[in-house]
Amino acid sequence: EAQVTQNPRYLITVTGKKLTVTCSQNMNHEYMSWYRQDPGLGLRQIYYSMNVEVTDKGDVPEGYKVSRKEKRNFPLILESPSPNQTSLYFCASSHDSNQPQHFGDGTRLSIL
Amino acid sequence: QKEVEQNSGPLSVPEGAIASLNCTYSDRVSQSFFWYRQYSGKSPELIMSIYSNGDKEDGRFTAQLNKASQYVSLLIRDSQPSDSATYLCAVGNAGAGNNRKLIWGLGTSLAVNP
Numbered sequence: 277e278a279q280v281t282q283n284p285r286y287l288i289t290v291t292g293k294k295l296t297v298t299c300s301q302n303m304n305h306e307y308m309s310w311y312r313q314d315p316g317l318g319l320r321q322i323y324y325s326m327n328v329e330v331t332d333k334g335d336v337p338e339g340y341k342v343s344r345k346e347k348r349n350f351p352l353i354l355e356s357p358s359p360n361q362t363s364l365y366f367c368a369s370s371h372d373s374n375q376p377q378h379f380g381d382g383t384r385l386s387i388l
Numbered sequence: 389q390k391e392v393e394q395n396s397g398p399l400s401v402p403e404g405a406i407a408s409l410n411c412t413y414s415d416r417v418s419q420s421f422f423w424y425r426q427y428s429g430k431s432p433e434l435i436m437s438i439y440s441n442g443d444k445e446d447g448r449f450t451a452q453l454n455k456a457s458q459y460v461s462l463l464i465r466d467s468q469p470s471d472s473a474t475y476l477c478a479v480g481n482a483g484a485g486n487n488r489k490l491i492w493g494l495g496t497s498l499a500v501n502p
Contacts, residue, residue: 318494319432319476366431373488374480376422379431 278303282367282380289357290388297352297383299367307370308350309334309377310342312363319366325350326373357387390415392479394493402501407464409496411477414458420480421453421460425473426495432476436462467500474498 280301289295301308309324311334321334325344339361341353350369354361364384368377391414401407409423420439424432436451438444438460444451450463460479464471477493 316494319492321489324489364429374420374490376420376434376437377478377490379433382429382431384429 278378280367280369280378280380282365282383284383285381286384288386288388291358292356295354295357295385297354297365297367297385299350299352299380300348301350301367301369301378302348303369303378304347305369305371305378306347307373307375307377308344309368310340310350310352311366311368312336312361313366314363322352322365324373354385357385359387361385362387390479390481390491392477392491392493394475394477394496396494397497398499399496400499400501401467403467403469405467405500407467407471407498407500409462409464409475409477409498410459411461411479411493412459413477413479413491415479415481415491416455416458418455418458418479418481421451422478422480422490423449423451423460423462424476424478425471426476427473464498467498469500469502472498472500 306327310322311319320336323342325331367380370377423436426432438451438453448465452461474495476495478490
């Protein structure tokens with residue numbers, strides 16, 4: 277089954293404690309992206325990757341890091357989480373950057 | 389700044405009616421257009437793609453694209469309470485390299501009343 281898998285689905289943690297949200301896709305997609313979604317602000321792109329070892333900032337990259345060492349995986353790293361990073365996060369993938377994206381189920385992060 | 393605009397709603401329609409959702413975009417050279425449905429707390433789900441002017445029908449859904457007027461719409465016929473969700477419009481531009489991306493609207497909330 278074609279899918280994008282994110283883990284964890286839910287996480288409550290404290291300010292400053294490094295965390296990683298994993299994302300894996302099994303569709304051999306070149307393009308992968310991380311979004312955060314907050315009420316009234318819609319989907320905002322954090323980082324994206326056009327292919328292995330190619331990543332770039334989206335619209336709201338501050339406080340986040342990513343890596344793309346393998347085609348299927350695109351983890352999101354919060355080195356020192358802060359409460360303003362409390363949000364619903366989605367990973368998405370597609371063959372090309374302006375083609376329909378397949379989304380993971382989302383990760384709800386709460387930073388206390 | 390390339391933009392995609394949608395009326396936030398809520399759009400309220402009675403069960404069985406036609407729901408009409410609209411989206412306008414600013415980048416004249418946009419080439420791909422998508423409608424996603426998102427239930428509260430869930431991930432966006434692709435329901436329609438359209439690439440050329442005119443209508444595209446899939447079951448109860450019809451997407452309409454007018455590139456000259458820079459709008460894309462989604463019609464939902466025989467609306468059901470299960471159609472109650474937020475509908476996101478996404479537009480793909482024709483830029484090169486890092487300029488190729490999807491631009492997302494904020495979504496229109498649809499409520500179908502039994």
